[in-house]
Amino acid sequence: MTTSTPPLREAARAILLDADDRVLLLRYDENGGFWATPGGSLEPGEDDTTATLRELHEELGIDEQAVELGVQLAERTKDHLVGGHPVRQVEKYFLARASTAAVDPSRATQPDNIREYRWWTLTDLRHAKETVYPDGLADLVALVNDGRIPQRPVVLK
Incomplete structure (x- = not known):
């Protein structure tokens, strides 16, 4: 029996922090409900930076000029279903900073299935039910909040 590797899907995601070092997460109802960082798949010919900024605008109405996009903090590879089809998604997570006022979901052009957004403190993340x-987002945010930016992207699960 042979098993095939699902098609590759590249994605860029933002670990978006505000001036108080809170991280913005989006809530989805699929798969029993979950919270995740903003972001999504790269479009053909698009680089990670462009995709991250585009996704922040599409999902949260954030203008490109209102975001300070930083280094890649982490990477995660995950096999899952997208639109009912299996994919192997490779996600790159980038540090981003913006004010809470920059987030304007009324200007979002593709809010997908986002049910809610919320700014989370590190304590909120560590005690989330x-x-x-x-996985590992709280530890990564703690490093950034302590000024210890990883030299190389951390591998997350």
Whole structure:
């Protein structure tokens, strides 16, 4: 019996922090409900930076000029279903900073199935009863909040 690797889907995601070092997460109802960082798949010919900024605008109405996009903090590879089809998604997570006022979901052009957004403190993340993706996000935010930006992207599960 042979098993095939699902098609590759590249994605860029933002670990978006405000001036108080809170991280913005989006809530979805699929798969029992979960919270995740903003972001999504790259379009053909698009680079990670462009995709991250585009996704922040599409999902949250954030103007490109209102975001300070930083280094890649992490990467995660996950096999899952997208539109009912299996994919192997490779996600790159980038540090981003914006004010809370920059978030304007009324200007979002593709809010997808986002049910809610919320700014989370590190304490909120560490004590979350809900599912939060990716695993290890709290530890990564703690590093950034302590000024210890990883030299190389951290591998998350």
